[in-house]
Amino acid sequence: MNTLSSLRLLHLDAFRSPWWLPPVLGLVCAWIWVAIFAPFWTAFGSGGLFGLCIIALLALGRKKFAKSAVLVEEQDVQQADIVQQEIEALMPLATSAEILPQVDEMVQSMASEHQKRRLEELLLHWVNVSQQYSDAALSMRKQIHTVTQQTEHAATTIANSFQAIINKATVQARQAMELLEGTQGAMTEGVPQSLKDFIRVSDERLTKMADEVVRVADLSVRMVRELDAVQKRAQAIDGFLLDVDKLADQTSLLALNADIEAARVGEQGRGFSVVAKEVRRLSKRSHEFSDSIRSHLEGVRTGLNKTYGDMRTLSAADVDHATGIKNEVLQLTQSLEGKNREVADTVSSINAISKEIAQDVQNVVISLQFHDITSQKLNGMLEPMDELRNMLFQLMQETLAFDKSLLKRLPGDDRWLARLHAVSQPVTDAAEAHQDSHPQAPRKKGTGPAVELF
Amino acid sequence: MATIMTVDDTATMRQMVSFTLHSVGHEVVQASDGQEALALAQGRKLDMVIADVNMPNMDGITLVKSLRALPEYKFIPILLLTTESQDAKRQEGKSAGATGWIVKPFNPEQLLNVVRKVLG
Numbered sequence: 001m002n003t004l005s006s007l008r009l010l011h012l013d014a015f016r017s018p019w020w021l022p023p024v025l026g027l028v029c030a031w032i033w034v035a036i037f038a039p040f041w042t043a044f045g046s047g048g049l050f051g052l053c054i055i056a057l058l059a060l061g062r063k064k065f066a067k068s069a070v071l072v073e074e075q076d077v078q079q080a081d082i083v084q085q086e087i088e089a090l091m092p093l094a095t096s097a098e099i100l101p102q103v104d105e106m107v108q109s110m111a112s113e114h115q116k117r118r119l120e121e122l123l124l125h126w127v128n129v130s131q132q133y134s135d136a137a138l139s140m141r142k143q144i145h146t147v148t149q150q151t152e153h154a155a156t157t158i159a160n161s162f163q164a165i166i167n168k169a170t171v172q173a174r175q176a177m178e179l180l181e182g183t184q185g186a187m188t189e190g191v192p193q194s195l196k197d198f199i200r201v202s203d204e205r206l207t208k209m210a211d212e213v214v215r216v217a218d219l220s221v222r223m224v225r226e227l228d229a230v231q232k233r234a235q236a237i238d239g240f241l242l243d244v245d246k247l248a249d250q251t252s253l254l255a256l257n258a259d260i261e262a263a264r265v266g267e268q269g270r271g272f273s274v275v276a277k278e279v280r281r282l283s284k285r286s287h288e289f290s291d292s293i294r295s296h297l298e299g300v301r302t303g304l305n306k307t308y309g310d311m312r313t314l315s316a317a318d319v320d321h322a323t324g325i326k327n328e329v330l331q332l333t334q335s336l337e338g339k340n341r342e343v344a345d346t347v348s349s350i351n352a353i354s355k356e357i358a359q360d361v362q363n364v365v366i367s368l369q370f371h372d373i374t375s376q377k378l379n380g381m382l383e384p385m386d387e388l389r390n391m392l393f394q395l396m397q398e399t400l401a402f403d404k405s406l407l408k409r410l411p412g413d414d415r416w417l418a419r420l421h422a423v424s425q426p427v428t429d430a431a432e433a434h435q436d437s438h439p440q441a442p443r444k445k446g447t448g449p450a451v452e453l454f
Numbered sequence: 455m456a457t458i459m460t461v462d463d464t465a466t467m468r469q470m471v472s473f474t475l476h477s478v479g480h481e482v483v484q485a486s487d488g489q490e491a492l493a494l495a496q497g498r499k500l501d502m503v504i505a506d507v508n509m510p511n512m513d514g515i516t517l518v519k520s521l522r523a524l525p526e527y528k529f530i531p532i533l534l535l536t537t538e539s540q541d542a543k544r545q546e547g548k549s550a551g552a553t554g555w556i557v558k559p560f561n562p563e564q565l566l567n568v569v570r571k572v573l574g
Binding site for chain 1 (some may be wrong): 462464465466467469470474477516536546558559560561562563
């Protein structure tokens with residue numbers, strides 16, 4: 001009984017942790033094993049050694065219990081020392097029957113004191129954890145509120161931008177359509193009002209002009225043919241002149257014969273000789289006249305030849321030129337028509353793009369609504385969180401009311417109570433709005449501007 | 455074109471609905487909760503109301519009931535546009551007198567189709 005009391009005094013945990021039991025049992029078994037098989041003196045020797053070991057283990061155990069008591073209960077160090085001293089003082093009297101109940105009472109009161117302290121610490125820890133949770137929940141509430149407001153602001157900005165985009169795209173498409181209608185329009189008082197009409201009218205006028213040029217060229221060709229006929233006639237005249245020359249020559253010869261005959265006749269033929277001379281003179285003049293005609297005719301022929309050549313060149317050039325102009329006009333109108341088609345294609349492409357933009361914006365409209373959905377979900381999280389906070393607060397209040405003396409152990413009573421009250425206040429949206437009055441400019445809450453150069 | 459009121463506590467939602475309805479030429483009046491909507495509805499002629507269900511001050515279902523109590527809003531179409539999709543809530547909306555129920559997020563084209571259909 002005495003030894004048991006001493007051990008209980010040392011530490012209540014001593015019996016709950018029989019660390020020494022396995023080595024002691026091991027040693028006993030070893031000794032029994034040796035006692036069966038070994039000679040008597042060896043068994044006696046090992047028994048002695050075993051006894052020494054037990055003594056050494058008990059001494060070590062005592063030392064260890066004292067050490068663990070110090071480690072587990074730092075706050076009890078002084079008291080443990082005092083108790084140790086008291087126990088040591090009581091040790092000589094431990095055998096006395098009057099002293100034993102007092103020692104037991106003391107031990108029991110110490111155990112209950114220790115348990116009470118541990119319970120208090122547990123409660124303090126519980127209050128601390130609740131307070132930390134409350135703080136965290138409050139901070140989370142604020143964060144959720146800020147995030148909701150910021151995303152709403154961002155979503156509104158995005159929505160505005162997309163609205164502006166779709167409006168501009170609509171205007172753009174309408175203007176493109178107007179442009180296309182402009183290129184496809186009709187004429188007012190013979191003046192083309194559109195590119196298409198301009199092309200058509202230009203084509204008509206230029207074709208008309210080219211036809212005129214071709215007609216002039218045809219006329220030239222006909223004139224050349226006429227000139228050919230004139231030239232043939234000139235050649236015929238040339239032939240006639242040769243005949244005239246032959247006639248003149250024959251007349252001249254006839255006149256000469258007449259003159260010879262007249263001379264032979266004598267005086268009577270004088271008159272005839274004058275006539276013959278006159279006929280010869282006429283024949284000579286006829287020659288001169290035909291020469292003169294030939295020379296003029298030659299001049300006419302040269303002129304005609306030159307004109308003929310010029311006309312041929314001109315008519316050929318006119319036809320070539322007219323054909324060239326016509327081809328160029330054709331190419332030009334084709335090119336203009338191509339451009340016109342390109343404009344029409346581009347406009348229809350712009351229209352198609354506008355429709356695609358409208359479709360994309362529809363998708364944006366759908367996506368932006370997720371902000372509302374997520375906000376509602378986030379706000380839905382707030383309600384159970386607030387409920388939990390209120391429950392925690394009530395529990396804390398009850399805990400504190402359970403043991404008023406606990407308050408005395410709390411750091412800075414007034415501050416602690418103020419914090420408890422703050423936790424108990426329901427956080428309204430209005431209060432949050434007041435706390436976070438600039439949700440649109442969250443970065444102002446930070447330490448500096450968005451961009452800073454040093 | 456019709457005058458339509460959109461009621462939602464989220465500005466983005468009001469904007470999306472307005473934007474969609476404006477695109478086809480409807481005139482849109484905005485209100486941020488049931489109370490404001492009820493105040494705005496009195497003293498003006500509305501052809502239709504599109505309201506959210508969960509709102510502060512006055513929720514969408516109460517708004518429907520309050521509007522139906524007014525003689526000029528007894529028969530106009532009232533659509534509820536909400537994230538709620540449970541049948542119980544839908545039934546509640548229906549019995550309050552709502553014309554239709556659209557679950558968020560709405561598709562602009564789908565919304566316009568519904569509006570066209572209920573406006574007749």
